[in-house]
Structures are given as structure tokens and as C-alpha cells.
Amino acid sequence: MASFSICLLIISAFSMQFSLVVDAVSDTDSLSVGQVITRSETLVSSGKFFELGFFRPGQSRNYYVGIWYKNIPERTVVWVANRDQPLTSSSPVLTISSEGNLVIEDGRITYRVSENVSSSQNTTATLLDSGNFVLRNEKLGLLWQSFDYPSHTFLPGMKLGYSRKTGKVWSLTSWKSRDDPSVGDAELKMEPGKSNAFSLMKRSQIVWTSGVWDGYIFSLVPEMTLNYIFNYSLYTDENETYFIYSIKDSIISRCILDVSGQVEQMSWLGARQAWFIFWSQPRTSCVACGPFSICNTATGSCQCLQGFFIGSDKNLSECVRRTALQCGDNSADREDRFLRMHNVKLPSPDKVLKLPGIEECKSACLNNCACTAYAYNSSGVCSSWDGKLYDLEQLSKNEGENIFIKLAASELPKPGGNKELLWITVIVVPLLLTASYIFLRWRRKLKYREEREPSQDMLLFDINSSTETSKNELSDGRAGKSKSTDAWLPLFSFASVSASTNNFSAENKLGEGGFGPVYKGELLNGQEVAVKRLSKKSGQGLEELKNETMLIAKLQHRNLVRLLGCCLDQDEKILIYEYLPNKSLxxxxxxxxxxxxxxxxxxxxxxxxxxxxxxxxxxxxxxxxxxxxxxxxxxxxxxxxxxxxxxxxxxxxxxxxxxxxxxxxxxxxxxxxxxxxxxxxxxxxxxxxxxxxxxxxxxxxxxxxxxxxxxxxxxxxxxxxxxxxxxxxxxxxxxxxxxxxxxxxxxxxxxxxxxxxxxxxxxxxxxxxxxxxxxxxxxxxxxxxxxxxxx
Structure with a gap:
């Protein structure tokens, strides 16, 4: 990919030399003909917001010309001139050539930054408070500006989009690494001629889209509705289409495409001297999934859709069809069919039509050889996707929508299919799964008993159904089917809990609430715990205990108390928590x-x-x-x-x-x-x-x-x-x-x-x-x- 504005000219020792009066700049925002910026000098915008000069990123030994915030520690670079042309000399300079171009001289090599050739007379380069570096001529006006060549940072007032007249695309490209600002694998851009949406590309593959512009926000970036400080706009006419934003208040904000491929809108908190991430996209690790694959949002893992497999080119990690579509062949056994997938987050469609029913939507996709999938909703909206299908996400039950994937007929089972396969599916597989389930639970219980004190057992709560599996059910193998939402919890005997609290002595009492008294305890392994015992006079009971146990057993957050176990022995209802020495607020x-x-x-x-x-x-x-x-x-x-x-x-x-x-x-x-x-x-x-x-x-x-x-x-x-x-x-x-x-x-x-x-x-x-x-x-x-x- 072209590196925006950087053009390398190798000039030998006997080639044309630039006639320069070498004057260093000092405390100024502008560079004139006859002046140079050396490695130790910078330009500073008039309001002291931005600074331009030579820098070395991270642990790199190479020099680059860049722009960064003037008063933010740990230099935050927003633009780099020579991204793919690092300087190795210790004495580079930035100046304006005799043709009126911005150039970087590094010994006998000259890097041309700007693209315009004009008279150098009355030409100056100025760093503005917006972070834009502009080259102007007194007669010709604006010759060049850094805002036309974004690197990895999108600043207020900068535009991202494309020109219909010149074909130029204004996009963000990630750094290769923290120490290397050269163009990396990720690019955020708006595709010319397509819908008004941004695509996040990795190695030329679309891994995320912003959704279309609805007049206020991009549909798949709901965080943009929190626009207390941002003004967003999308401009389009016969010449160009671009997105731009401004700030309502005098704050420091930037949008970056990180080396990881994450798009982040950030604001500077002066009081904390830190960057605050206002929003970040994509929100899941599903950005790595390629075409015709689906990402499980719970695990972040990708897998090919039914009828697809990983192709031979492993570098692409691309799912390809196992059987080609038979578009145009209408014979009953060869006509293409559709696989219905449930609970899917749909990507931004290529086409949207208003049709009277789902059969009409299906027919429209079936008769279009380019169509690979369709979806239909209760509002009569038919969405379809052409070519490679990206950004499918598998959601939890009762979430998302249905999508129909076009497959060759041979990839789908025939009605009333193979009876032998049906017998195996209905009889053998469940038996194997049941045997495996019982064995794994037995192993898990045995391992737990080896690691914990012998007075504990395990309690299983199913979060979805709010049912409890008792200790007896666990011991004789009659427990119900385990699900991914089951919460395993240590079950303590009353004797062990009583011993840990010194028989619920007054000295161990920490306080009392609506549930009952809370005591400090110490387990046999030395761990301190807080023991909450249901009072006989309490208005709360087993229902509240079950509710609290089911909820908190599966919650994991540093600002939520951790539940360690419970006791239902001898008609007692007790919860055991991590002990927090400073008690309550x-x-x-x-x-x-x-x-x-x-x-x-x-x-x-x-x-x-x-x-x-x-x-x-x-x-x-x-x-x-x-x-x-x-x-x-x-x-x-x-x-x-x-x-x-x-x-x-x-x-x-x-x-x-x-x-x-x-x-x-x-x-x-x-x-x-x-x-x-x-x-x-x-x-x-x-x-x-x-x-x-x-x-x-x-x-x-x-x-x-x-x-x-x-x-x-x-x-x-x-x-x-x-x-x-x-x-x-x-x-x-x-x-x-x-x-x-x-x-x-x-x-x-x-x-x-x-x-x-x-x-x-x-x-x-x-x-x-x-x-x-x-x-x-x-x-x-x-x-x-x-x-x-x-x-």
C-alpha cells in the first residue's frame, strides 16, 4: 500500500545540490525557505498544542519526522512523515527545497515529503494548533497539508473518505509495532462507490465494519450516541465523500488505529495524566475471523460455516466452499438450498429490499448468482449479502436473528435421510455423551475432594432454570444435565463452618443485616472467610439464599465480592464469602x-x-x-x-x-x-x-x-x-x-x-x-x- 505522501529520491554526490542558507528555527510555528530543522530543534504551534520535529519511537534507533502533543508526557505521536523510510543518520534536517517542496535530507539521500512542485519564493510550512502541517505559497495558496495524508491517528478537523475526482482515499493505517511506525497490517477506510460505512481491513480482508451512516452515527458504533463532546458529520457530493468530527469543548481527543487493529476514541485526562478510552471497536476478539466463518462471542473462537473448510493457503486462514454452487441448475437434486442459522448477529447487508414475504426474499437470493445469504424480518425487510460473507457472530440463545446461507444441495441432508445415520444420532450419541458426562463429573468431584477439606461437597446451581442439584443427587449420579451456565459451588458441613467461627462466638461477629449475623471464620487451610448465617427471625429465606448463590457464583469482577461456598446442613442456610478486613463502607x-x-x-x-x-x-x-x-x-x-x-x-x-x-x-x-x-x-x-x-x-x-x-x-x-x-x-x-x-x-x-x-x-x-x-x-x-x- 502506498505510504500516503512519502517519495524517496536517491541523489548521488554529483547530482543537483540545494542552495540553502542554513538557519536554524527557534521558538516558531513556521519554516521558511533557507531554514532547516535539525534533530535537536522543533516547530511549536502558536497555541502550544502541537510540536513537530525528529523523534525515535520506543526502543528504535531510527529517526522519523513526526507531530506530537506539546504538553503531554510520554510523547504521543499523531503523524509521521517518513513512515516507511527510516533515517539512520544522526544529522538529518527538514527544509523546503528550491522547488518549494518539503524535504528531509539525510546525507546524500533526500526524502520528498510534499508532492507539489512550484516556486519556492514566499513559500512557508506552518504547524497549526489543529495538528495540521500546511505548506503555503503567497500567490498559489495551499500547496500541501499533512491532514491529507493520515497515518494512524484521526484528529478533529481531519477527514476520512475518498475523492471521486482523483480516486484518493483518506484512511488510517496502523503502525507495524510500538517501535516501528511503518505501515502495519490494519487499515480503516471507506470503500469508494460502496455504502457510507467504514471497513476495518487486515491483510486485505474485512474484519469489521462500522455499519452505515444513519444521519447521526454509524449503526454498529452505538457509543457515538454519547456525544456530549463530539460533533459528527458525513459530507458527500459529486466530488467526494468523507467523515469528519469536531469537539464541542476545549479538550484533547484523538481516534487511533492501534497496532492490534483496534479503533479507539481517546481523550486526555489532565488531572490523571492519562488517556481515557471513550469507546473502542471491535468490541470482541472476532476481528480475526475471515470470510464464511462465524465467531462465538462467548469464547472469541472462529470456525468455518457448514459446507466450508480452511483452504490450502494457510496464510489466508480463509474458509472456502466444499462444493461449488450450482447457480442456474434448477433440477430438484442439484438446485442450491439454504442453511438456516439461529441467534446470529448480522453484518451490514449489501442490499436491502422491502418484500411481502420470506419466500420472495429467498427467491430473490436464489435467482442472483452473486447472492450468498439472506435474512428476513417481521417488518418485511429483506437483507442480502453478495460474494464473501464476513463478520458473522454466534450469540447466546434468544439473541440475534436468523440468517440463511446458500449452499450446494449436496451439503444439506435430504428429507427423511439415511436411517442408519439417524439411528446413530438418536441412540448411540446420547448414550456416549451421557457416559462421558457421568465420568467427567465423577472425576471432577474426586479431584475436588482431594484438594479441599473432607467436610465439603459440591452444590450445582443452574443459572438459567434456577434449579438446585442437591448433595444426595450429586453423590448417586442423579444430577440433571450440566450446562455452560451451571455454577459449581463448594458445599460445607455445618460442623466445619461452626468450627471455623469458634462456634459462632460473639468475638467473631462482624455485624448483622437483614439476612442475619455475619461472622469471621478461618478454614482448615488458614484462609479467612466471612460467614453469613440466616437468622431464624429473618424475613429472607431459602429463596434469597438460592438467588444470591446462583447470581454471584458466576460473576467475576474485581468490584464484586467473591462467594466461596455455602452450607445447607442441619436446616441451616449459610453463605461463605471472601473476608474483607475493612468491613463495610x-x-x-x-x-x-x-x-x-x-x-x-x-x-x-x-x-x-x-x-x-x-x-x-x-x-x-x-x-x-x-x-x-x-x-x-x-x-x-x-x-x-x-x-x-x-x-x-x-x-x-x-x-x-x-x-x-x-x-x-x-x-x-x-x-x-x-x-x-x-x-x-x-x-x-x-x-x-x-x-x-x-x-x-x-x-x-x-x-x-x-x-x-x-x-x-x-x-x-x-x-x-x-x-x-x-x-x-x-x-x-x-x-x-x-x-x-x-x-x-x-x-x-x-x-x-x-x-x-x-x-x-x-x-x-x-x-x-x-x-x-x-x-x-x-x-x-x-x-x-x-x-x-x-x-
Whole structure:
């Protein structure tokens, strides 16, 4: 692939020499004829945003001309001139030649950067605050600009697309490695003449697409809807089509194509001196899958579709047809047919038609020799794909759509096919699978007993069906069929749990909640644990224990407490957790002496950790999980004061497209309940967002939500809202933070909290938006302009 603007001219010692007056530049943004930039000198844009000069990437010993951010440590390069022509000399220079071109001289070799040939008279090169390096002539105007030759970074004001007049394509290309900026394997570009969508290419194969432009965003990049700071535009006319974006606020943001082939939109957080990834695509490791393959999103593995196999050229890793299509042959036994695949995430189609029924859609694909697959939905939309089929993803049950893959008739079984094969499939295979299943479970149980103390057994919960496999069923082999969602959990005897807690002594008691008392224990292997024992007087029971066990046994996140086992022996209902020595957040937050240990940085760490844990529950766990009882006492702190969300007895799972549910049994803690849940029994992820808002205000103020405040408010929410309306948000701050809190961050956090406790659930942000607002100081936040709930 051509390297945008770099043209190498080898000039011998007796060739034409450039007549230059060698003047070094100093503290300027421009380079004029007769001046040079040496290895130790740079150009700096007028606003001190960008810097241009020679650099060596990473551990490389080669020199390159590049542009980077002026005031960001660990030099962040956004453009490279001589990507595929590294400089080995220690004395290269950048200058303007006698023809008016930008050139790099390295001994007897000259690299021509710009492509225009004109008079050098009154020609200058200027580095702009946008990061664009422009070559201008006083009479001829703009001769050349670096924005026309992107490397791996897409900056605001730069364009990606193509010109219909010249055929030029503006695309991003990855670096070969962290130490080598030469053109790598990945390219992000918009194909000329095709739909207005970007394709991510790896070794000339499409591995991901952005989806088509819908007037606001690209359809397969939903993160673009969080456009608090970005203005996106797609321009198209008879001459060119290109995508461009700008920034609403004065922040530093860039989009890069990483060496791994990942597209990332990033913003610079000055307070943390770090880059924050605003969004990243592709979201799965399925980018490596080639044509006619499907990626399992749960494992990230690729496999060829039925009727395809890996071709002989292993370097391509390409699935090819086992049997060629018989397009045009309408005989009954040779006519092409379709394989139906369920629960598939569909790629962006090549054609979209409105047809009255699925048979018409099928016929349209069958009669088109180029068509390889079709899909039809309930809205009467027929989508079809021509040629090689990319980006198929296998989703979980009850997710995605159906797609029909065109195959030769011989690749599909005939109706009422081979009876012998049917007998093997129906009788023999299940027997073998059952025998293998019993053997593997026996081996697993035996191995577990060898590794753990002899008083433990295993409990199996099926997350999907909410059924429990008992200890007796496990021991005699009568347990039900295991699934990928089964949660194996150590089952402790009551004697071993009692011994670990010194017979549930008062000295070992850590606290008490709605479920019952919690004790500190120590297993035979020395591991410290927290033992939660159901009280006989508790309103909670086996249903809540099963609920918590099923949920948390399969959850894996650093901000969620880890469940180690349970005990159902002697009519006891006990859960065994990892032990967190600093106990719960409320024991610090509302204690006059201990709250002094909650420094500002510690509180920020706790806030962000809780937000990340909730985001995982709502968006990234196997099923969408609503906690329903988020509060300070259910946030545990480890030795480093990092938070872990606990107590999932009231939690509920949502599946598929389920967004909210209704209940007649209101559970949880009143001060943290959203109004729609407390009054109507409606709960959703926005219920947890409300609870998080209350908790955030408590962490910032060091005060409980339930209480009377000087403004006359009946709770902390009303007090915070009254202060916010009077522009006195900082008065909410816990007084012990007076000399250490970041006041801009504090005001921002109060704003986020008030957005979270909005009376209307639809007006509250999602946890994904909350995390962005908390961690990206440059996001422009919406302001509350109406009354919040007075609950």
C-alpha cells in the first residue's frame, strides 16, 4: 500500500545540490525557505498544542519526522512523515527545497515529503494548533497539508473518505509495532462507490465494519450516541465523500488505529495524566475471523460455516466452499438450498429490499448468482449479502436473528435421510455423551475432594432454570444435565463452618443485616472467610439464599465480592464469602473518627469502583442483573480500601430485551429506593442508578440520606438540590476534605449524583454514561433544571 505522501529520491554526490542558507528555527510555528530543522530543534504551534520535529519511537534507533502533543508526557505521536523510510543518520534536517517542496535530507539521500512542485519564493510550512502541517505559497495558496495524508491517528478537523475526482482515499493505517511506525497490517477506510460505512481491513480482508451512516452515527458504533463532546458529520457530493468530527469543548481527543487493529476514541485526562478510552471497536476478539466463518462471542473462537473448510493457503486462514454452487441448475437434486442459522448477529447487508414475504426474499437470493445469504424480518425487510460473507457472530440463545446461507444441495441432508445415520444420532450419541458426562463429573468431584477439606461437597446451581442439584443427587449420579451456565459451588458441613467461627462466638461477629449475623471464620487451610448465617427471625429465606448463590457464583469482577461456598446442613442456610478486613463502607463513612481515613483520593477510588461494578452487572455480565439493594452497608472494603459490591439476595436477572419488571413485594432500603420502585414496584437498571446517586451524595458529604438538614429538607437529596440551585454545591462537602478535595471534581460529582436521582427513570443516565462522566473530566454534563424526588 502506498505510504500516503512519502517519495524517496536517491541523489548521488554529483547530482543537483540545494542552495540553502542554513538557519536554524527557534521558538516558531513556521519554516521558511533557507531554514532547516535539525534533530535537536522543533516547530511549536502558536497555541502550544502541537510540536513537530525528529523523534525515535520506543526502543528504535531510527529517526522519523513526526507531530506530537506539546504538553503531554510520554510523547504521543499523531503523524509521521517518513513512515516507511527510516533515517539512520544522526544529522538529518527538514527544509523546503528550491522547488518549494518539503524535504528531509539525510546525507546524500533526500526524502520528498510534499508532492507539489512550484516556486519556492514566499513559500512557508506552518504547524497549526489543529495538528495540521500546511505548506503555503503567497500567490498559489495551499500547496500541501499533512491532514491529507493520515497515518494512524484521526484528529478533529481531519477527514476520512475518498475523492471521486482523483480516486484518493483518506484512511488510517496502523503502525507495524510500538517501535516501528511503518505501515502495519490494519487499515480503516471507506470503500469508494460502496455504502457510507467504514471497513476495518487486515491483510486485505474485512474484519469489521462500522455499519452505515444513519444521519447521526454509524449503526454498529452505538457509543457515538454519547456525544456530549463530539460533533459528527458525513459530507458527500459529486466530488467526494468523507467523515469528519469536531469537539464541542476545549479538550484533547484523538481516534487511533492501534497496532492490534483496534479503533479507539481517546481523550486526555489532565488531572490523571492519562488517556481515557471513550469507546473502542471491535468490541470482541472476532476481528480475526475471515470470510464464511462465524465467531462465538462467548469464547472469541472462529470456525468455518457448514459446507466450508480452511483452504490450502494457510496464510489466508480463509474458509472456502466444499462444493461449488450450482447457480442456474434448477433440477430438484442439484438446485442450491439454504442453511438456516439461529441467534446470529448480522453484518451490514449489501442490499436491502422491502418484500411481502420470506419466500420472495429467498427467491430473490436464489435467482442472483452473486447472492450468498439472506435474512428476513417481521417488518418485511429483506437483507442480502453478495460474494464473501464476513463478520458473522454466534450469540447466546434468544439473541440475534436468523440468517440463511446458500449452499450446494449436496451439503444439506435430504428429507427423511439415511436411517442408519439417524439411528446413530438418536441412540448411540446420547448414550456416549451421557457416559462421558457421568465420568467427567465423577472425576471432577474426586479431584475436588482431594484438594479441599473432607467436610465439603459440591452444590450445582443452574443459572438459567434456577434449579438446585442437591448433595444426595450429586453423590448417586442423579444430577440433571450440566450446562455452560451451571455454577459449581463448594458445599460445607455445618460442623466445619461452626468450627471455623469458634462456634459462632460473639468475638467473631462482624455485624448483622437483614439476612442475619455475619461472622469471621478461618478454614482448615488458614484462609479467612466471612460467614453469613440466616437468622431464624429473618424475613429472607431459602429463596434469597438460592438467588444470591446462583447470581454471584458466576460473576467475576474485581468490584464484586467473591462467594466461596455455602452450607445447607442441619436446616441451616449459610453463605461463605471472601473476608474483607475493612468491613463495610458505612462503618467508615458515618463514624466521626473513622471517616478521617476516607481521604479524597480514597473516596474517588471507592466511587469509581462501585460504578465499574454496577456497569459490569448491567452491561457486561452473562445476564443483565439489577442489584435492588445498593447501599453503603452493602459495599465492602478490602485491605487497600477498594470497594466490592455484596449482598445479592434481592437481585434480579433480566434476559434478552427485557428492560424492566414489576413486583408486588418491595424489598431493599427505603432511603435508596427509586420513586417508581417504592410507589409502583417497577424496577430496572435505572433503579440501581438512583441508588448509586444517593450513595454518591453520601460519600461526598459523609452524611446519611435519611435525616433533617438545615435547609429544611427531609433528606440528603433535597438538601443537595437546594444547595445546587443556589450555586453552593461545595457546601455539601464533608468538612474533613476541606484541604484536600478537588473542588472542580467535587462539583462534577454532585452534578452526576443529581442526574442519577432524577425523578423520572428515563431521564437518568445509564451506568455506562455515569462511568464516562466520572472519569472524563472534559465531558460537558447536562444540568438539572427541574425538581428532584423528595422521597
Amino acid at each position: 458505612d462503618s467508615f463513612l458515618f463514624d466521626r473518627a473513622k471517616k478521617r481515613l476516607l481521604y479524597w483520593e480514597t473516596r474517588v477510588k471507592i466511587i469509581e469502583g462501585i460504578a465499574q461494578g454496577l456497569l459490569y452487572l448491567h452491561q457486561y455480565s452473562r445476564l443483565r442483573i439489577i442489584h435492588r439493594d445498593l447501599k453503603a452497608s452493602n459495599i465492602l472494603l478490602d485491605t487497600d480500601m477498594k470497594p466490592k459490591i455484596s449482598d445479592f439476595g434481592m437481585a434480579r436477572m433480566f434476559g434478552g430485551d427485557e428492560l424492566q419488571a414489576n413486583t408486588n413485594r418491595i424489598v431493599g432500603t427505603y432511603g435508596y429506593m427509586s420513586p417508581e420502585y417504592a410507589l409502583e414496584g417497577l424496577f430496572s437498571i435505572k433503579s440501581d442508578v438512583f441508588s448509586f446517586g444517593v450513595l454518591l451524595l453520601e460519600i461526598l458529604s459523609g452524611k446519611k440520606n435519611t435525616g433533617f438538614y438545615h435547609t429544611g429538607s427531609l433528606n440528603l437529596l433535597g438538601h443537595a438540590w437546594d444547595l445546587w440551585k443556589d450555586n453552593r454545591a461545595l457546601d455539601l462537602m464533608d468538612p474533613i476534605l476541606e484541604n484536600e478535595a478537588s473542588y472542580p471534581m467535587l462539583a462534577r460529582y454532585v452534578n452526576v449524583a443529581l442526574l442519577c436521582v432524577h425523578e423520572n427513570a428515563t431521564d437518568r443516565p445509564t451506568m455506562s454514561e455515569v462511568v464516562s462522566m466520572l472519569t472524563n473530566e472534559h465531558l460537558v454534563l447536562p444540568r438539572r433544571n427541574n425538581q428532584l424526588s423528595r422521597m
